[in-house]
Amino acid sequence: MIPLFNKIHNLGTQELKTDYKIAAVRISNVIAFIFLMTGVIYGAISAYLAPQLIDICIFLFFGSAAILFLNYLQLVDVSRFILNLVISLDVAVYHAYIVQPGESLIVPIYIGQFVVAMLPWIYIDVRERLLLISALSITFLIFIFQPWLNEYLNTEMSSEMFRENIFTIPTYFFSIAALLYCMYLLQAKNLNSEKNIKKLLHDIQDRNTEMEAQQIQLKKTPEENKISTEAEDKRSWIAKGISEIGELLRGDMNEQLFQRLVSSIVNIMKINQAGIYTIEEDEQYEKFIELKSCYAFDRNKFLNKKIEPGQGLVGQCFLEKERIYLKEVPESYINITSGLGDSNPKCILIVPLVHDENVEGVIELASFKELKDYEIEFIEKFGETLASFIASSRINLKTKHLLEQSQQQSEELRAQEEEMRQNMEEMQATQEEIHRKESEYVEQIEKLEHELASLKSVEKVDF
Secondary structure: HHHHHHHHHHHHHHHHHHHHHHHHHHHHHHHHHHHHHHHHHHHHHHHHHHHHHHHHHHHHHHHHHHHHHHHOOOOHHHOOOOOOOHHHHHHHHHHHHHHOOOOOOOOOHHHHHHHHHOOOOOOOOOOHHHHHHHHHHHHHHHHHOOHHHHHHOOOOOOOHHHHHHHHHHEEEEHHHHHHHHHHHHHHHHHHHHHHHHHHHHHHHHHHHHHHHHHHHHHHHOOOHHHHHHHHHHHHHHHHHHHHHHHOOOOOOOHHHHHHHHHHHHHHHHOOOEEEEEEEEEOOOOOOOEEEEEEOOEEEEEOOOOEEEOHHHHHHHHHHOOOOOOEEOOOOEEEEEEEOOOOOOOEEEEEEEEEEEOOOEEEEEEEEEOOHHHHHHHHHHHHHHHHHHHHHHHEEEEEHHHHHHHHHHHHHHHHHHHHHHHHHHHHHHHHHHHHHHHHHHHHHHHHHHHHHHHHHHHHHHHHH
């Protein structure tokens, strides 16, 4: 029920730009919905007290529904003007049909008309002057000329039942409740306007604070501006490097690709040594780390090197899934574990290639100069990209292999089916030959039996 009411509450507000008009249209939706339900309630009361008035209640119901539909069509100004007209006329005609010529007005209904006359202040903003003035003018004209309308419109019915407590008390209650609710809507509208003003003031203050911060930024020293420029240059350098390497990752995963990647890293970072390892599995599904490509001192080395998990810094990086950055490299490190060259570098950076919590490989770099933070950040971003590429390539290879296996099995099945078909044809031919010979044997037997019978007949005659 609540989602439906929310939809009704927001009819016609989707295309509106101003907050005050959105609030006014929402209130008109609420009022239209209330009078729609009022048409139902008073229709039931009229059915009991005066069936002649049911048509007026039906008019109120469908008029209120039409107003909601007009708001749905974004005709919010037309709908609010018609809302004012429908409600005022409906209540006035309802009152006039009840009161006979010469009788006094029914006070509860007249109070309700006064409440209706005040409604345009609720669902029309003062900034919509023309609409507000026209709506108020019509409403108060109907309200003022109600006694004349009572003389002009009449039906042959008694108004006494509408002056009894069974009708007056609920009408008093409804009129007062409607008046209080209108006052609440007006107060809520004012509070909402106050909130919007406070928000606007807050936005202005934030804007002033932002402008002050910008002024302070403009007053920064040239050195600070230089730092900012350098930071932007570093970000651009990282983005350019990732883009350059990304171009290489559009091919298949093979040794030539890893060779190009290593060479590209060395050229981009201006370092001396680099190597890329991937995680592989042996026949027993045991994982090991294999060096795919290596670059050292401007020479490409393709080494058949395997490292067990946990062995050396590369194996440790694989197990811990964390980067390793050494500024003090042991003298024997290169010769023992890396295979990157014969000289001792100044720093070593080892970064795991992690994708979805799985280590797909390891990058190992060695340089005669210390690496900057943004260079390390670049390698980590490159590692993420390469890990994703390796994982996707392996999935594609596995899928391709499974597809090839499936195709091979399909071909084998077709070959077996063809062989079985040929065997069945041979068996069928053999069976047909057997049936043919069997028929010949039967014919020969029958012929011999016939000849034998003939001989027996001749012997009997001779005898």
